[in-house]
Structures are given as C-alpha cells and as structure tokens.
Amino acid sequence: MSRGLPNQHRYLHRIPPTPLVPVALGDHPPIWCKLEFLNPSGSTKDRIARHILEKACRQGKLNPGDTVIEASSGSTSIAMALACAQLGLKFIAVMPEGVSNERTFMIRAYGGVVMLTPKAEGIRGTIDRAVEIAAERGAFLPRQFSNPDNAEAHRIGTAREILDQIPDGAVDVVASGVGTGGTLVGLYQGLTDGGASVTPVVARPVSLYGENELECCSFSSQIPGVVDSISEIFSEAVLPGLTTIEVKDDLALDTARQLIAAGFPVGPSSGLNYVAAVEARKALSRPDAVVVTVFPDRMERYFTTELFRPLRCGDA
Numbered sequence: 001m002s003r004g005l006p007n008q009h010r011y012l013h014r015i016p017p018t019p020l021v022p023v024a025l026g027d028h029p030p031i032w033c034k035l036e037f038l039n040p041s042g043s044t045k046d047r048i049a050r051h052i053l054e055k056a057c058r059q060g061k062l063n064p065g066d067t068v069i070e071a072s073s074g075s076t077s078i079a080m081a082l083a084c085a086q087l088g089l090k091f092i093a094v095m096p097e098g099v100s101n102e103r104t105f106m107i108r109a110y111g112g113v114v115m116l117t118p119k120a121e122g123i124r125g126t127i128d129r130a131v132e133i134a135a136e137r138g139a140f141l142p143r144q145f146s147n148p149d150n151a152e153a154h155r156i157g158t159a160r161e162i163l164d165q166i167p168d169g170a171v172d173v174v175a176s177g178v179g180t181g182g183t184l185v186g187l188y189q190g191l192t193d194g195g196a197s198v199t200p201v202v203a204r205p206v207s208l209y210g211e212n213e214l215e216c217c218s219f220s221s222q223i224p225g226v227v228d229s230i231s232e233i234f235s236e237a238v239l240p241g242l243t244t245i246e247v248k249d250d251l252a253l254d255t256a257r258q259l260i261a262a263g264f265p266v267g268p269s270s271g272l273n274y275v276a277a278v279e280a281r282k283a284l285s286r287p288d289a290v291v292v293t294v295f296p297d298r299m300e301r302y303f304t305t306e307l308f309r310p311l312r313c314g315d316a
C-alpha cells in the first residue's frame with residue numbers, strides 16, 4: 001500500500017470531540033469521564049501524536065517520507081504509528097521487551113517497525129536507545145516525556161472540549177494517572193485558562209506485597225502507561241494545590257472490570273483514574289462539585305494481561 005495518502009483520505013483533523021459522560025458505578029454522585037478510548041487508535045495518545053506531528057510538519061521539521069521514532073511502552077507508539085500512516089511518514093517504535101503482541105501487531109499493521117530493548121534496562125533504556133537510533137538515522141523524535149506540545153495537545157484540545165461539554169464549564173477537580181504528565185498538566189492548564197478554579201489530583205497506583213502486606217508500597221506494574229519519576233513535563237509544571245491519591249492496583253483492575261461490565265471497554269488506567277476521582281469527590285463538601293477524569297485507552301490491548309486473568313482462568 002502506498003505511503004503519503006492523498007489529502008482526501010486523511011481524517012485525523014475531522015475527529016469529533018470524545019464524549020464526556022457522567023458515570024457512577026456505586027451509590028455516589030457521578031464522575032464526569034472523558035471517553036478517550038474512542039480515539040481512532042484506541043487511546044488518548046492519538047491527540048498528542050496528531051498534534052506533535054502536524055505541528056512539526058507545519059514548522060518544516062518533518063516532511064513526507066521522513067522517519068519518526070518513539071520510545072514508549074505502548075499507547076503512544078500505537079498512536080504515532082496510526083498518525084504516521086495517515087501523514088505519509090515512516091515510523092519506528094522502540095519498546096521494552098515483554099510488551100504484548102496486541103501492541104506490536106497494531107504498530108506493524110500500521111506499517112511501523114518495532115525494535116525491542118532489554119527488559120532489565122527499563123523505560124530509561126528504551127528512551128536512550130530511541131535517541132541513539134534517531135541520531136544515527138537523522139529521524140524525528142517526538143520526545144513525549146519532555147515535549148511541551150504533549151501537554152499543549154490536551155490544553156488546547158481535551159480541556160477545551162471538556163469546558164464546552166460540562167454544564168456552565170465549571171470543573172472543581174481533575175484527576176489522572178501520570179505517565180508523561182501531558183494529560184494532567186494539559187488539562188489543568190486548559191481548564192484554568194478557561195476560567196475554572198480546578199484542583200489537580202494525581203492517581204498513583206500502588207502494589208502491596210510482602211508476607212503480611214504491611215510493608216512497602218511501590219509503583220504498580222499492573223497499570224501500564226502510568227510510570228514514576230520520568231517526566232520532565234510533570235516535574236516542571238506549576239500545579240497549585242496538587243494532591244496525590246493512592247489506589248491499590250487490585251482495586252484499579254477490579255474497577256476497570258466493573259467499568260467494562262457496565263459497557264465501557266477500558267484498560268486498567270481507567271479503573272485507576274475512576275477510583276481516584278471518586279475518592280477526590282468524597283473529600284469535597286459541595287454536593288454539586290464537578291470532578292472530571294479520563295478513560296485513556298481500550299480493553300482490547302490487555303487480553304493477555306492481569307485485567308483479563310479472571311476470564312482466561314474461567315473464574316469470572
């Protein structure tokens with residue numbers, strides 16, 4: 001199939017706002033949830049892929065046929081692969097070993113190339129390798145962890161949609177897990193630009209382990225996309241009133257399963273975000289307070305993970 005589609009085959013600029021819907025799984029006031037899994041590649045990362053690449057094309061930093069390289073454990077690479085297919089660019093995804101076939105197949109199906117880095121080197125090793133390959137090949141690096149256009153995509157896109165979708169445009173709390181931080185930082189900035197007085201809340205997944213489960217909390221490996229201490233966007237942002245809500249990963253996964261059972265085909269981080277939003281909601285005294293969160297991606301990329309273990313093992 002040819003690269004460099006004629007303009008009339010491109011549709012990324014025509015995508016309508018994702019829905020923002022009130023969701024209440026239990027007996028509590030609803031949380032406003034942005035259904036980002038409805039983006040074309042299945043995640044909110046379509047927004048940053050499109051914004052970063054189109055901006056680079058407008059600025060002459062990218063031309064048809066050029067190569068884009070992204071280091072990511074999944075969603076961003078899938079989104080970049082789709083956007084590159086649409087924009088007539090080549091794409092290489094550098095990913096840590098162990099990512100699921102669901103992810104690598106999607107990237108390759110969009111015409112991208114997948115290169116794997118040793119698991120032991122972690123996401124940092126993946127990022128370093130992507131930088132090396134980009135230097136060798138003169139390729140474009142979107143640098144999702146440090147590129148301000150990541151947060152800008154949410155500031156001028158997702159946040160403005162929310163302000164149009166919420167009655168009166170009043171938002172009191174925005175809650176999200178942090179990977180690059182682009183979602184939370186961009187939403188906070190965009191909602192504030194629009195006049196909302198909003199408190200940002202980090203949804204932080206924790207794993208409990210050890211014999212008596214008393215010891216030691218650490219970042220969860222069960223909630224892909226949400227990682228610790230790596231994002232310049234997040235650490236450099238000014239986020240007054242920033243609050244962190246810790247969510248056990250088994251609760252996040254169970255909540256994601258409940259959301260799926262309610263007809264929201266989401267991945268683990270949506271469960272995480274929803275639980276944190278409900279907790280943040282409880283802390284507010286006003287009954288009419290508006291709490292917003294995002295459902296970042298779709299369930300289909302998690303069939304081989306813990307999220308679907310009850311179904312695979314027949315105990316659901």
Ligand code: PMP
Binds near residue numbers: 043076178
């Ligand atoms: N959920 C999923 C599934 C993700 O892939 C990511 C980001 N990698 C996030 C949440 C966090 O979003 P952000 O990078 O904007 O902080």
